[in-house]
Amino acid sequence: MTAPEPRIEIGRPLAGEAFGRTISRMAHEIIEAHDDLATAVVVGVRSRGSHLARRLAKRIAEIASIRVPVGTLDITLYRDDLRARSDYPDLVRTEIPIDLEGALVLLTDDVLYTGRSIRAALEGLMALGRPARIELAVLVDRGHRELPIRADYVGKNVPTSPAETIRVRFVEDGADEDAVCIMALPEGTRTG
Amino acid sequence: MPDVIDHAVTATPTRPFPHTDLLDTADLTAADITYLLDQAESFYEIGQRAVKKVPTLRGITIMNCFYEPSTRTRSSFELAGKRLSADVINFSATGSSVKKGESLRDTARNLEAMGTDLIVVRHPASGAAAYLAHHLSVPVINAGDGCHAHPTQALLDLFTLRHAKGGLAGLQVAIVGDISHSRVARSNLLAMRTMGMEVRVCAPPTLLPAAVERYGCRVCTRLEEAVEGVDAIMMLRIQMERQGGHTFPNLREYAARYCLTRRHLALAAPDCVVMHPGPINRGVELTHELADAASSLILSQVTSGVAVRMAVLYVMWGKKKK
Numbered sequence: 404m405t406a407p408e409p410r411i412e413i414g415r416p417l418a419g420e421a422f423g424r425t426i427s428r429m430a431h432e433i434i435e436a437h438d439d440l441a442t443a444v445v446v447g448v449r450s451r452g453s454h455l456a457r458r459l460a461k462r463i464a465e466i467a468s469i470r471v472p473v474g475t476l477d478i479t480l481y482r483d484d485l486r487a488r489s490d491y492p493d494l495v496r497t498e499i500p501i502d503l504e505g506a507l508v509l510l511t512d513d514v515l516y517t518g519r520s521i522r523a524a525l526e527g528l529m530a531l532g533r534p535a536r537i538e539l540a541v542l543v544d545r546g547h548r549e550l551p552i553r554a555d556y557v558g559k560n561v562p563t564s565p566a567e568t569i570r571v572r573f574v575e576d577g578a579d580e581d582a583v584c585i586m587a588l589p590e591g592t593r594t595g
Numbered sequence: 596m597p598d599v600i601d602h603a604v605t606a607t608p609t610r611p612f613p614h615t616d617l618l619d620t621a622d623l624t625a626a627d628i629t630y631l632l633d634q635a636e637s638f639y640e641i642g643q644r645a646v647k648k649v650p651t652l653r654g655i656t657i658m659n660c661f662y663e664p665s666t667r668t669r670s671s672f673e674l675a676g677k678r679l680s681a682d683v684i685n686f687s688a689t690g691s692s693v694k695k696g697e698s699l700r701d702t703a704r705n706l707e708a709m710g711t712d713l714i715v716v717r718h719p720a721s722g723a724a725a726y727l728a729h730h731l732s733v734p735v736i737n738a739g740d741g742c743h744a745h746p747t748q749a750l751l752d753l754f755t756l757r758h759a760k761g762g763l764a765g766l767q768v769a770i771v772g773d774i775s776h777s778r779v780a781r782s783n784l785l786a787m788r789t790m791g792m793e794v795r796v797c798a799p800p801t802l803l804p805a806a807v808e809r810y811g812c813r814v815c816t817r818l819e820e821a822v823e824g825v826d827a828i829m830m831l832r833i834q835m836e837r838q839g840g841h842t843f844p845n846l847r848e849y850a851a852r853y854c855l856t857r858r859h860l861a862l863a864a865p866d867c868v869v870m871h872p873g874p875i876n877r878g879v880e881l882t883h884e885l886a887d888a889a890s891s892l893i894l895s896q897v898t899s900g901v902a903v904r905m906a907v908l909y910v911m912w913g914k915k916k917k
Contacts, residue, residue, distance in 0.1 A: 480637075480641075480651040481649060493633070493634070494633075494634050494636075494637035494638075494909075495637065496637050497641075526650070527649075530645075531644055531645070
């Protein structure tokens with residue numbers, strides 16, 4: 404098993420109140436794009452996508468007085484890289500409170516990168532029913548797509564190098580403040 | 596290399612399951628059992644979907660080797676493998692080279708040479724699964740070996756109980772019936788003690804193994820005493836095929852003293868549940884009425900079985916031995 408190497412934070416492009424404003428703006432965009440959110444459900448790719456899902460649903464309720472149900476999707480069983488992994492991600496029960504048949508699904512994840520997680524999420528959603536429409540909302544788009552996937556709502560575009568990673572911290576997980584952090588290996592330890 | 600893998604999972608805490616084979620609940624710690632039961636929750640949810648299949652084990656081959664008759668366990672393992680998109684091959688002793696005198700080890704090595712990734716084995720000889728695990732490099736899952744162990748049955752029983760009761764620690768359970776020939780009883784007894792449950796076993800003295808109290812259970816020979824105040828009653832099948840025929844006079848006499856009835860259930864805790872690993876001999880181990888009553892978890896056990904075996908296949912798959 405390869406232990407992840409220690410990474411240090413080299414930048415914080417979004418944090419604190421700005422982080423909250425970004426989520427508010429995304430909520431406004433979602434409301435603006437739809438005349439009706441009656442069939443909508445926000446589904447977060449666990450675990451940080453679920454935090455975003457709950458935040459967006461809360462803001463939508465505050466802004467437009469519409470209660471949109473929130474669900475959680477575990478994509479582990481649909482991943483295309485399971486065979487390459489020596490550790491086994493713990494599974495979390497997928498819970499979606501409404502029937503997806505004909506629903507408007509607002510799929511949320513914290514970071515959009517290669518697109519492979521979203522591909523897995525789409526497959527997982529399809530197994531649960533046939534939604535009328537699926538839209539994607541991500542807090543950070545860091546580029547480097549490997550699949551033809553794009554987000555409908557983006558909190559912030561953060562250009563990165565493939566050697567860096569993005570870590571989104573939520574106060575729900577015990578962080579001091581909400582933050583999008585760029586992480587990299589310390590100078591001198593970077594390998595190709 | 597680890598970094599091109601998406602962050603969604605790299606940040607997920609993982610608890611490696613340390614075992615390369617699943618042979619006996621005696622090998623499992625409380626953390627191991629809890630881990631497997633937690634994983635099974637996700638698979639239980641999949642079983643309630645319209646599309647009950649996930650692509651996780653695509654391209655993986657699972658060999659079900661059944662050297663003993665089985666309906667429930669074999670179809671449960673087969674369904675579990677298929678719901679994970681694995682290719683499942685069922686191999687039974689009848690109609691195979693076993694009839695031509697091929698040894699267990701040779702059969703298994705041949706099956707392994709075909710590129711099998713996981714072997715599930717049911718065998719009438721105690722220790723057969725451990726023997727195979729010793730000789731094969733792929734993970735071996737014991738689906739019942741003689742009078743020894745049946746770990747997935749114990750896990751599914753615990754999963755069912757946890758669903759019904761909300762937790763396991765502190766529960767009082769009576770296991771009633773053919774304790775001495777029952778791998779289900781032994782595997783459950785060990786797992787339940789590990790999980791902090793209190794267990795009573797009840798049977799005619801001829802069907803109790805010597806020194807059974809060493810497992811940390813209370814021994815009762817009267818059914819009324821065994822069920823008093825318990826949260827769950829697990830009835831075991833009388834295994835006619837494993838008796839010498841001298842352990843009790845006849846089935847009617849056994850049933851007169853050990854068949855669970857409404858009268859017994861009234862002595863247990865008010866929300867007591869009744870379990871049975873199947874197949875039921877109605878009127879011998881429990882009455883028709885109780886088999887179909889609301890307190891009966893017998894069919895929930897079967898449903899849970901598929902989810903628990905999916906979890907076991909998912910967790911065991913890919914384990915490599917040195």
